[in-house]
Amino acid sequence: MTLFFEASTRTRSSFEMAAHALGADVLSFQKDASSVSKGESLADTVRNLEAIGADVLVVRHPCAGASRAVARVVQSTVINAGDGFHEHPTQALLDALTLRERLGSLAGKSIAIVGDIAHSRVARSNVHCLSKLGAKVRVAGPSTLMPAGIEKLGCEVARSLADALRGADAVMALRIQQERIADARIPGARDYSRVWGLTPKTLELLPPGSVVLHPGPVNRGVELSPEVLDSDRSLVMDQVDSGVAVRMAALALCLRARVSA
Ligand code: NCD
Numbered sequence: 001m002t003l004f005f006e007a008s009t010r011t012r013s014s015f016e017m018a019a020h021a022l023g024a025d026v027l028s029f030q031k032d033a034s035s036v037s038k039g040e041s042l043a044d045t046v047r048n049l050e051a052i053g054a055d056v057l058v059v060r061h062p063c064a065g066a067s068r069a070v071a072r073v074v075q076s077t078v079i080n081a082g083d084g085f086h087e088h089p090t091q092a093l094l095d096a097l098t099l100r101e102r103l104g105s106l107a108g109k110s111i112a113i114v115g116d117i118a119h120s121r122v123a124r125s126n127v128h129c130l131s132k133l134g135a136k137v138r139v140a141g142p143s144t145l146m147p148a149g150i151e152k153l154g155c156e157v158a159r160s161l162a163d164a165l166r167g168a169d170a171v172m173a174l175r176i177q178q179e180r181i182a183d184a185r186i187p188g189a190r191d192y193s194r195v196w197g198l199t200p201k202t203l204e205l206l207p208p209g210s211v212v213l214h215p216g217p218v219n220r221g222v223e224l225s226p227e228v229l230d231s232d233r234s235l236v237m238d239q240v241d242s243g244v245a246v247r248m249a250a251l252a253l254c255l256r257a258r259v260s261a
Contacts, residue, residue: 001054003029003046004081005036005061006179010216010240011081011091015058018247027054042066043073050074055258056251059083062180077254085119085180091215092125094246095172096133098239102211103169107134112164113155114140114196115174115223118147119181122215123174127153140164141196142187145176161196165205172213173198173223189222199225203233211235 004012012028019026029049031037036045046057056077059067064086071078082088096106103109111130117123117139130137131154139150140158151157158164165171176186187195198212212224212234220226228234 001027001029001049001056002058002081003031003049003060005031005059005066006082008060008081010243011060011088012058014240014243015079015081015090015247015251017244018251019056021244021248022251024056024251042070046070046074046076050076056254077258079250079254082121084121085124085177086121087125088121088215089125089129090243090247090250091122092129093250094239094242095122095126095213095215096129097242097246098213098235099130099170099211100133101238101242102235105134106130109135109169110138110167111135112138112140112158112168112171113174114161114164114171114198116145116176116186117141117150117174118145119177120174122172124153126172127155131155138164138168141174142192144186161202162205165202168206168210170211170213171198171206172215173218174215175217175219175223189219193222193225197221197223197225198228200227200231203228213239215239 002012002015016026054076056079057070058079058081059070060081062084064084066083067078067080080087080089099106113123113126123139127137137155138158139155140161212228214224214236218224218229220229229236
């Protein structure tokens, strides 16, 4: 069962496609049509879905730690499909697969992650995943969107787009997570794209052969100019394609672990 308490285009569809491809029955929980809208708690909701027969619950929720909380109250396998600004593990795995298909081993490769680092679960999961695979990860973004102490996760912090891009084998652009930002500390879209947007001109700072990623949804003309998004260097559609294979693997491995447990 997929339980998405936040909007999704790619993640939910690719989990459901992956589950179908493995021969599973798939149910898609609709938050607004469910008893959550009548006041039922998350814990009671998932206990009920487990009683209906869910072997796997794929959970996306605006609160950091929500999938961990779900896993504490059910025996079903729980896969985190994004919890607030905390983690998005299958996104990092599909990014790693996409990068490995294009660049080969990631050991010693330099990867820049640029944008709203403070509110991005994609950034956090990628710092963990890519550095575990041997890559050097550098993060950069507007100073108001850089979390204090991010280097403790095992990445470097670059102070400008030019510093982030220098020598990078790949650059991953991130969307400003407007929905997680209560105050007005973000630059407007036009200011943001002028300083941090990837355009054919800023890509000249990258070595030849280096590639561009974005987890989507892309705000065309803000994080990536249309020319960059639609160019040969853009792996954005390859990322989406990798998502189905990675989620098939995640589901199969988790279910196999359950059967053998
Ligand atoms: C991301 C997410 O939801 O964290 N999208 C995705 O899963 N592909 C990134 C985003 O929303 O900006």
